[in-house]
Amino acid sequence: MKEISRRQFITTATLTTGFVVAVQPVFAKVITTDSKGLTAGAVKIPVKDGEIPAYRAVPKTGKNFPVVLVIQEIFGVHEHIQDVCRRFAKLGYLAIAPELFVRQGDVSKLSNIDEIRQVVAKVPDAQVLSDLDATVNWAVKSAKGNAKRIGITGFCWGGRITWLYAAHNPQIKAGVAWYGRLVGNSTELTPQHPVDIASTLKVPVLGLYGGKDTGIPVDTVEQMRDRLKSSNSKSQIIIYPDAPHAFFADYRPSYREQEAKEGWQKLQAWFKQHGVS
Template sequence: MKEITRRNFIATASLATGFALAVQPVTAKVITTDSQGLVAGAVKIPVADGEIPAYRAQPARGENFPIVLVIQEIFGVHEHIQDITRRFAKLGYLAIAPELFVRQGDVSKLSNIDEIRPIVAKVPDAQVLSDLDATVAWAAKSAQGNAQRVGITGFCWGGRITWLYAAHNPQVKAGVAWYGRLVGNATELQPTHPVDIAAKLKVPVLGLYGGKDTGITLDTVEQMRDRLKSSSSKSQIIVYPDAPHAFYADYRPSYREKEAKDGWNRLQAWFKQHGL
C-alpha cells in the first residue's frame, strides 16, 4: 500500500447533514436527542497525514470527561451516529465519532449500498487504528477528555473495529461491539480479524449480536466465544435470538426496540463496571 502523505491527502469532506442517502427512507421510530446542555457539532482531528472531520458531543460544563469513541457503520458519520454521540454526552461522556472513510470517499452522498462497499473495502485497518489514536489524543488535549478513561463502541463495520482497537490499545477501559463481523480472510488492508486477536485480548469487550443476523452467522459467534476463553479480558458475548443485523439502528426497518434498549442498558452497565 502506498503511504499517504500530507501533500496528497487534504480532507475536504464535511460531515453528513441528516441521514445517508443509502438508508432512505428513514423509519418513523428514529430517536432524536437534543443538544441542550451540550457542546455538540463538527470538529477537525489532526492525523498523521492531514486532518479528518468528526462529530463531537460533551456536557457544556465540567472537565476531565471519560472519552467514548463511537465507530460508524458503513454509511459514515450521518445523523444516527451523531445522535448516539449526543446520547453519550447526556450521560456525562465526551463522545466523538471520527469520519474514518474520508480518504476513500464520501459515502453519505451515495444512494446504493453496492457503491459504498468498494469504498469501505479500500480502508486499511492500520489507517483506522492510527486515526483513532489521534482522536483520543485530540479529545484529551482539546476537549477536556480524560485519556486514562477511554471506552469504545461501534456498529456493524464499527463493531469489528471495536474488537480490533481494543486489542491495539490496551489502555482502553472497555468496549462494546454491536454486530461486528468476527471472521474473514487476511488481506493486505485487513490482515487480522476479531477471532485472530481474541485469545490475546486484555481489554474487556461486550459483544452484542443477533441470532437472526444472516451476515454474521452463529457459528462464527461461537467461534469467537471459544477463542475468548483463552483471554484474560473477561469479555462476553450476548446473542438476542430473534434479532436481525442492525437491531440498534432505530432509523431502519431492522430496529428492534426491546433488544436495542436492553443492549444500551448493558452497555452503560459494562462501562460503569469497568471504570467509565
C-alpha cells in the same frame, strides 16, 4: 481544474448532514436527542496526513470527562451516529465519532449499497487504528477528556473495529461491539479479524449480536466465544435470539426496540463496571 492533493482533501472534508441516501426512506421510529446543555457539532482531528472531520458531543460545563469513541457503520458519521454521540454526552461523556472513510470517498452521497461497500473495502485497518489513536490524543489534549477513562463502541463495520482497537490500544478501559463481523480472510488491508486477536485480548469487550443476523452466522459468534475463553480480558458475548443485523439502528426497519434498549443499558453497566464512567 487544479487537482486537489490528498492532504488538502482531508483538510477540507466535512461531515455528513442528515441520513445517507442509501438508507432512505428513514424508519419512523428514529430517535432524536437534542443538544440542550451540550456542546455538539463538527470538529477536526489532526492526523498523520492532514485532518479528518469528526462529530463531538460533550456537556457544556465540566472537565475531565470520560471519553467514548463511537465507530460508524459503513454509512459514515450520519445523523444516527451523531445522535448516539449526543446520547452519550447526556450521560456525562465526551463522545466523538471520527469520519474514518474520508480518504477513500464520501459514502453519504451514494445511493447504492454495493457502491458504498466498494469504498469501504479500500479502507486499511492500519489507517483506521492510526486515526483512532489520533482521536484519543485529541480528546485528551484538546477536549477535556480523561486519559484514564476511555471506552469504545461501534456498530456493524464499527463493531469489528471495536474488537480490533481494543486489542491495539491497552489504554482502552472497555468496549462494546454491536454485531461486528468476527471472521474473514487475511488481506493486506485487513490482516486480522476479531477471532484472530481474541485469545490475547486484554481489554474487556462486550459483544452484542443477533441470532437472526444473516450476515454474521451464529456459529462464527460461538467461535469467537470459544477463543475468548483463553484470554484474560473478561470479555463476554450476548446473543439476542430473535434480533436481526443492525437491531440498534432506529432509523432502519431492522430496529428492534426491546433488544436495542436492553443493549444500551448493558453498555452503560459494562462501562461502569470496567471503569469508563
